[in-house]
Amino acid sequence: MSYFRFLKPGFLQLLLLCIPFTAAVQELSVIPQPAAATVTNTATVLPAKMFRNIYTNAGLGRSYILSVFGELGIAAGFTNEKKNAGIELLLDTKQKGKKGGYMLDLAASVKNKITITANTTEGLLNGLQTLRQLIGRDGSSIHAPGCRVSDTPEFSWRAFMLDESRHFHGMATVKKLLDEMARLKMNIFHWHLVDDPGWRIEIRKYPLLTTIGSKRDHSHTNLSWQQWDSLFPGRKMFYTQAELKEMVRYAADRGIRIIPEIEVPGHASASIYAYPWLGSSSSKEKKLVYGDLYNITDPRVEGFIHDVLDEVLAIFPSKIIHIGGDEANYTHWKNREDITAFMKKHDIPTHSDLQVWAINRLSRYLAGKGAKMIGWNEITGDNIRLEAHVKASEKEKLAPGTIVQFWDGEVSLVNKAIHNGFDVVNSDRHYTYLDYSYETTPLEKAYAFNPVPEGLSGTDTEKILGLGCQMWGEAIPDTNRLYYQVFPRIAAMAECAWTAPARKDYSGFTERLKKMETIWKSYGYWKL
Known part of the structure; x- marks a missing residue:
C-alpha cells in the first residue's frame, strides 16, 4: 500500500x-x-x-x-x-x-x-x-x-470476443483492448483461443498442443510445424499459463471477466494436428484431416477434453467455459462405422443428437467442478441454417443451465431457446460481427441492434443476458486491420448493451463519439 x-x-x-x-x-x-x-x-x-x-x-x-x-x-x-x-x-x-x-x-x-x-x-x-x-x-x-x-446497465452481459486462433496478436495488444473495454463499461472478454488454424493456450499435460498445434495461423494453414520453425524461428504463438493468469488479473482490475472458448466437437484441427488420435477421420489416416471432429464416442478423447478443461478452469476463475459447438461437419462421424454402431447401441437417432449428447456430458462434468457452459446456438440441436444434409436433434435435449449464444439462423430461435428455459446471449451476426465490412455493417446499423428480439415480453426478456460482439480473425493479420474493424463500432455495441433502447439516440451518440474519436486517434486505434 x-x-x-x-x-x-x-x-x-x-x-x-x-x-x-x-x-x-x-x-x-x-x-x-x-x-x-x-x-x-x-x-x-x-x-x-x-x-x-x-x-x-x-x-x-x-x-x-x-x-x-x-x-x-x-x-x-x-x-x-x-x-x-x-x-x-x-x-x-x-x-x-x-x-x-x-x-x-x-x-x-x-x-x-x-x-x-x-x-x-x-x-x-x-x-x-x-x-x-x-x-x-x-x-x-x-x-x-x-x-x-x-x-445502471440494461444488460449484465456486455462482451467483446477476440479470435486469436486465426491470427495471434499477443499480450500487449490484448491489454490495450481490455483498457478500451473498461472505458466503455464492457465486462466480459470472450477469448477465442483455439480453432482450426492454431492452439493458443498452454496445456501442460499435452505439450504438443503448443509445440506443434500453435505453429500455424489462417495465413499459413498449409505449413507443417517444421516449415513454420524454418520460416519463423523463435516466434511464439501461444500464451503460457503464467501469462494467462496475468491477463486474468489485469482484466479483473478493470472489472472484466475472461471467458475462454475451447471448441468441441469441431474447429478442432489444431489439437488434432498435434494428436491425430483425437480425430474421427484423422485417427484412421494417422495424420490430420483438416476440419475433422473429435471422436466424442471414444472415452480416451473425452478424457483428453476433461484434462484440458481441468487446466483451463485452474487458470480462469470466471467458472464459465465457452464450448463452441458450431459448424460441425458431421461427415467425419458418418464415415465411421464404430460411431454409427455407438449411436445405434445408445439409441441416438441423429448426429445432431450425438453432438447434444456429448455437449451434455461436458456440461455435467463442468457442473461437477462448479462451472457453467455456454456455446453457440447449434448446441441446442437445431438445424440453424436449414441445411438439407443436416437433421435436427430428435431426442436429446440440451442440459438445463447451459447458456445459449445466438449467432445465426432465424431470430425465432432465440425465442425458442428462452421458451425452453435457457438464458441467451444475443450475438446476431448481422449486427455484432466486427469482422464484417463497414459496407455490410455500418456504424448506424450496429447501433440499431436491440438484444431483445421482437415477440418477447414480460419475464421472458430477463432471459436475455445481453450481447456479445465478435472480432473473428480470418482477415485480420495485423493490429492495424484489427483496430480498423473494432473502432468505433465497439462503442456502438457498448451502448446497445448498457443503455435502454428508449434512451438510445444515434445523432446524440455520434456527437458524444467525437471525444472518443480524439482519444482513439491519439492511440492509433481510429483508422477510418
Whole structure:
C-alpha cells in the first residue's frame, strides 16, 4: 500500500472552485449513455497541478485506479482516513439496483468531494469510467460538469470476443483492448483461443498442443510445424499459463471477466494436428484431416477434453467455459462405422443428437467442478441454417443451465431457446460481427441492434443476458486491420448493451463519439 501526503480539509476546499455552468442532461459526453443524470448550475474546476486523496472501502486494483487519475492529470494517493479524502469510492452492499450500477456525485456543494457509490466493485469501476469521460483539461485547469449521475446497465452481459486462433496478436495488444473495454463499461472478454488454424493456450499435460498445434495461423494453414520453425524461428504463438493468469488479473482490475472458448466437437484441427488420435477421420489416416471432429464416442478423447478443461478452469476463475459447438461437419462421424454402431447401441437417432449428447456430458462434468457452459446456438440441436444434409436433434435435449449464444439462423430461435428455459446471449451476426465490412455493417446499423428480439415480453426478456460482439480473425493479420474493424463500432455495441433502447439516440451518440474519436486517434486505434 502506498501512502501520500494528506491535504487538510480546509485547504482542499480552497482548491475546488465553482463557476456558473448550465447544460442539458443530453450534453454529458459519456459513452455509453447513462440511465439518468442531473446537471447542476455549477462546474467543478480544479487547478492543473494538485494532489487528491482517495478513500475506498472496496478491494479495488489500486495501481489501475491511480493510473486513471494520472491520465486525467490528477496526482492521487490512497488514504485510510475518509475525512482526508477528496475522492470517495464507496462500496455499499445494501444499495439497491442492478449489479454494475453506480451513483456519481460531481456536485460541488457536497463537501467538495467527488463521490462514487455502488453495491459492487464492478459498479465502482463503472462510475470511475464515467468520471474519466467527464473530466477534461483546459489550459491551466481540470474541469468537469457539476452533475449527479444515477446509472445502471440494461444488460449484465456486455462482451467483446477476440479470435486469436486465426491470427495471434499477443499480450500487449490484448491489454490495450481490455483498457478500451473498461472505458466503455464492457465486462466480459470472450477469448477465442483455439480453432482450426492454431492452439493458443498452454496445456501442460499435452505439450504438443503448443509445440506443434500453435505453429500455424489462417495465413499459413498449409505449413507443417517444421516449415513454420524454418520460416519463423523463435516466434511464439501461444500464451503460457503464467501469462494467462496475468491477463486474468489485469482484466479483473478493470472489472472484466475472461471467458475462454475451447471448441468441441469441431474447429478442432489444431489439437488434432498435434494428436491425430483425437480425430474421427484423422485417427484412421494417422495424420490430420483438416476440419475433422473429435471422436466424442471414444472415452480416451473425452478424457483428453476433461484434462484440458481441468487446466483451463485452474487458470480462469470466471467458472464459465465457452464450448463452441458450431459448424460441425458431421461427415467425419458418418464415415465411421464404430460411431454409427455407438449411436445405434445408445439409441441416438441423429448426429445432431450425438453432438447434444456429448455437449451434455461436458456440461455435467463442468457442473461437477462448479462451472457453467455456454456455446453457440447449434448446441441446442437445431438445424440453424436449414441445411438439407443436416437433421435436427430428435431426442436429446440440451442440459438445463447451459447458456445459449445466438449467432445465426432465424431470430425465432432465440425465442425458442428462452421458451425452453435457457438464458441467451444475443450475438446476431448481422449486427455484432466486427469482422464484417463497414459496407455490410455500418456504424448506424450496429447501433440499431436491440438484444431483445421482437415477440418477447414480460419475464421472458430477463432471459436475455445481453450481447456479445465478435472480432473473428480470418482477415485480420495485423493490429492495424484489427483496430480498423473494432473502432468505433465497439462503442456502438457498448451502448446497445448498457443503455435502454428508449434512451438510445444515434445523432446524440455520434456527437458524444467525437471525444472518443480524439482519444482513439491519439492511440492509433481510429483508422477510418
